[in-house]
Amino acid sequence: MLSFFHACFAIANRWPTVLTAAYSLAVLSWSMPADLFPCKSALDAITGQPLIFFNLWQGWEMFSPEPRSEDIWVGILVIDRNGSQHRWPLTHMIEMPYFTRWQKERWRKYCNDHLRLDAERTLWKPFVEYWLRTLQAKGHDPVAIELTRFWRPTQLPVSAALRADVYRGPWNHFVFYRWTAPERGPR
Amino acid sequence: MIRCVRWLGLPLDAFDDWVRTPVDPRPLAFFRFWFGFLCLVNLLLLWNDLPMWLGNDGVLPPQTHLLLQDGTRFNLYMFTGYNDGTITLIRWCGLAGGLGLLAGFFPRVSACAMWLAVSSFSWRNMNILHSGDNLIRIGCFFLMFAHSGEAFTLRRWIATRRAGVGLKPFRHIPAWPQRILQLQLCVAYFVAGIWKATGVAWQSGTAVGTVLQLGEFQRFPIPDWVMTPIVSQLMTHGTLLFELGFPFLIWIPSLRMPVLLVGIVFHAGLEWTMNVQLFQWLITAYYLLFLGPLFSTSTQATAVGPAATTAGPACSA
Numbered sequence: 001m002l003s004f005f006h007a008c009f010a011i012a013n014r015w016p017t018v019l020t021a022a023y024s025l026a027v028l029s030w031s032m033p034a035d036l037f038p039c040k041s042a043l044d045a046i047t048g049q050p051l052i053f054f055n056l057w058q059g060w061e062m063f064s065p066e067p068r069s070e071d072i073w074v075g076i077l078v079i080d081r082n083g084s085q086h087r088w089p090l091t092h093m094i095e096m097p098y099f100t101r102w103q104k105e106r107w108r109k110y111c112n113d114h115l116r117l118d119a120e121r122t123l124w125k126p127f128v129e130y131w132l133r134t135l136q137a138k139g140h141d142p143v144a145i146e147l148t149r150f151w152r153p154t155q156l157p158v159s160a161a162l163r164a165d166v167y168r169g170p171w172n173h174f175v176f177y178r179w180t181a182p183e184r185g186p187r
Numbered sequence: 188m189i190r191c192v193r194w195l196g197l198p199l200d201a202f203d204d205w206v207r208t209p210v211d212p213r214p215l216a217f218f219r220f221w222f223g224f225l226c227l228v229n230l231l232l233l234w235n236d237l238p239m240w241l242g243n244d245g246v247l248p249p250q251t252h253l254l255l256q257d258g259t260r261f262n263l264y265m266f267t268g269y270n271d272g273t274i275t276l277i278r279w280c281g282l283a284g285g286l287g288l289l290a291g292f293f294p295r296v297s298a299c300a301m302w303l304a305v306s307s308f309s310w311r312n313m314n315i316l317h318s319g320d321n322l323i324r325i326g327c328f329f330l331m332f333a334h335s336g337e338a339f340t341l342r343r344w345i346a347t348r349r350a351g352v353g354l355k356p357f358r359h360i361p362a363w364p365q366r367i368l369q370l371q372l373c374v375a376y377f378v379a380g381i382w383k384a385t386g387v388a389w390q391s392g393t394a395v396g397t398v399l400q401l402g403e404f405q406r407f408p409i410p411d412w413v414m415t416p417i418v419s420q421l422m423t424h425g426t427l428l429f430e431l432g433f434p435f436l437i438w439i440p441s442l443r444m445p446v447l448l449v450g451i452v453f454h455a456g457l458e459w460t461m462n463v464q465l466f467q468w469l470i471t472a473y474y475l476l477f478l479g480p481l482f483s484t485s486t487q488a489t490a491v492g493p494a495a496t497t498a499g500p501a502c503s504a
Contacts (some may be wrong), residue, residue: 016363017206024370031378052258055306058321060379062463065386067398073206093462094402098402101268101406103232105464106240106315108403114314123314130246131238154400156393158419160411164402 012072030142031060053079070151071164074111075173078135081181086140094164116149116176124177132179149179203232206366209359212337213482216291218334218368219298219474223288225468226301228325230281232464233308237274241311244271262307273307280304281498288330289395291340298330312332319466320472325371333364372473373434379423380430389427406462414462425477429453447474 011018026047034040051057073092079085091111093101102110114120115127128145135142150171155162239245246257249269259265263280267273274441281304287297296303305323309316338357346353388394396419412418436446451474454467 008472012201014207016201016361020206020363021202021368023367024374026376028378029370033382034383036381049258051324053261055260055262055302055309055324058318058325058375059322060318062318062373063394063398064379064382064389066388067386067394068374068401071401072403091403093218096407098407101462102464105317105462106233106236109317110240110246110312110314110463112403120314121246122254126248126251127246129248132245133244136496150231154397156397157416158393158396158400158414159416162400163409163414164400164405165408167400 022047023056025058027058031058035066068154070153072112072116072149072151073151074116075147075148076131077144077146078131078140078142079143081143115147118176121177125179128177128179143181145179146175148173148175189444205348206363208362210362210365212357212360213339213483214476215333215335215360215365215480216338217478218326218472219268219288219291219330219333220339221329221456222323222469222472223285223290223297223301223473225286225465225472226281226305226323227285227466228305229319230285231276233390234278236270237278237308240315241271241274241277241308242271243400245312247312255313256310260306260310264307264311273311277304279465280307280377283466284302284327290342291336291338292342294336294340295333295388297336298327298333302327302331308452317463317464317466318471319464322375322466322469326473329364329367329371330436334360343395368473369476372470373437375470376430377434380427383430384427392423395419395422395426404461404463407459409460426453443477443480447477450474469479 026043029040030048030051032040033058044177073089075084075087075089077087089095092103092107093104093108096104114124124147128147131145133140135184150173152169152171161167202396230320235242235326240247243249252269263273263276267276280300283306284299284301287293289299305320305327309320309324335358343355349374367422383389383394386394388397393416394414396414399409399414399419413422433446433450451471454471457463
């Protein structure tokens with residue numbers, strides 16, 4: 001009985017070791033591809049909730065398993081009631097000055113990685129409504145706002161002439177969301 | 188059988204020693220200082236845009252956010268609800284936390300404040316997060332439990348100047364938060380390498396050339412010879428080698444400094460060519476945790492407590 005308590009005390013005394021090993025295994029399991037880590041589902045079932053609750057969730061799969069094969073950006077077109085049109089290339093990073101493109105990284109993340117996608121269509125309307133409010137506050141009177149995605153494929157073999165700041169190839173584009181102002185009734 | 192169990196026990200004992208043997212406080216304190224500065228820069232870059240990203244009248248109003256969130260995450264919004272006042276709270280928590288980490292002023296409380304700020308904006312709009320935010324959240328979380336205020340603090344600097352004498356010796360500190368952060372960096376590299384190694388473009392050697400073509404990530408100009416198939420292949424396979432090799436080679440004492448230097452060159456190259464904001468700075472900040480041997484020749488560190496009198500294993504950086 002005494003040896004049992006002694007063993008329990010010895011283990012309790014080693015809590016930093018247990019914690020370090022357990023955390024490392026938990027985050028390894030959390031981040032690994034499922035097909036390469038057989039015990040992932042079992043481990044994640046135990047450790048996933050604590051990792052999420054304490055905001056220790058993570059992902060390290062940037063540019064993988066395949067890097068993006070298309071160069072992309074998102075633009076917005078605003079048409080005012082007086083017919084004037086305003087275009088903003090929201091994430092055309094290569095056209096921005098060096099400091100601005102560094103500063104606007106989260107814009108790129110939001111628009112290129114999420115807003116652009118059909119799977120994330122729930123973001124479209126609130127995004128346009130935000131723009132509408134902002135423009136109205138600045139004295140605009142928009143009657144239509146369009147979100148457009150632009151893309152062109154990357155090419156192989158790798159060549160200096162294909163770099164985005166050099167290559168002047170055409171962009172494909174598609175208006176993926178259009179907001180129009182409700183008709184005004186008779187006064 | 189018994190011999191087999193003993194053999195298995197040896198690495199476990201070594202690991203236990205490595206985690207529990209107190210360490211020189213300076214690598215962790217240096218990390219806290221530089222990491223705090225980077226957390227502040229990250230916050231200031233977000234400062235003006237926070238109402239747009241997090242506000243109820245921003246790009247992600249509560250009704251849309253409710254559709255996207257999953258799981259319960261500890262953050263300020265748990266207590267405030269969808270309230271725009273939380274943005275002010277995030278700003279001031281982040282500012283106080285960042286300055287505290289930088290100056291070593293109540294470093295655990297400061298780490299907690301910064302962790303709350305970052306966790307809160309991470310929960311409110313996950314679509315703006317990048318890998319650097321992961322490193323900030325994780326770093327702050329474990330700094331909450333670390334004795335990172337034993338060195339490189341404003342208070343210590345002022346006290347030393349007032350006293351007009353040499354620095355007091357540093358006390359050794361529990362190693363486990365530093366060990367966890369070291370292992371965290373290894374996991375990040377290893378997993379990144381594994382994910383890449385499964386991709387066709389990474390196997391064929393075209394991945395880096397393809398990424399360098401993308402205007403959305405392009406930063407400063409690069410020479411034409413970099414954009415050739417052979418250099419692309421070298422850089423692609425070099426990236427895989429580095430990411431998969433770092434987690435193992437870093438523990439070999441004679442290779443530690445060369446590996447860290449290769450890492451610095453690797454991330455400096457990425458910082459020049461690619462626009463990923465603070466990620467390269469944050470990941471290399473974690474390298475400071477491996478600088479134990481640089482300080483070990485100094486006589487200033489003083490072992491305190493019974494465990495500190497025993498020598499650690501060879502790789503106890």
